[in-house]
Amino acid sequence: MEVKTGYLFAKPYWTTAIDLNINDLKEECYEFRSKNKGIIKSNRGKNSYHSPDINNLDKKSTIRLLMLKILTCATAIHKNSRKGTLEITNAWININNKGGFNLPHTHAGAVYSGVYYIKIPIDKINAGNFCFYREFSETHLSSEACMGNFKDGYNQLPSDCSTTQIVPQEKMLIIFPSWVTHGVEANQTNEDRISISFNIRIQN
Ligand SMILES: [Fe+2]
Structure with a gap:
């Protein structure tokens, strides 16, 4: 008897690299932090900085250039299957040092985040x-307590796992549907981890 395996409801996410001047971006992030007090959202840990939304960017800033490239990338993804024009709703800077992390959360009201x-x-x-x-409600699928231990030597598939983890790289862009639950593990080093996050929606 041949038994076929089907998979339900795959969730997409997209990654690419955007090559910009990292030193300029870094400097602009630190400068923004020096002028803007951090806020608490999903970020936790005393060494966690979450900026307020970045507004009124200098036209010559590298962060503005980054935003344009992100929008171009998201638009290409969107146009594969959908109509409508995208716009970046908001963006913010994350600077995390030792112990800084983000709790699991979603971004209500947006279409794509990243x-x-x-x-x-x-x-x-x-x-x-x-x-x-x-x-x-799906986590029992990956629970050895519920499902039994994995066989020795079995290579786990994504469908066996409760999380999908990405080891971040400099210049890496990750885009995902805003309703997908996500978070960031704690930085366990004594060096800053710097990123810019954003939300994107369909223009009215
Ligand atoms: Fe997030």
């Missing part, structure tokens, strides 16, 4: 992975 990595500690493995989470 993050661009500007600086990653040399010790990448302990810099804090970006994590996508299954819905809580």
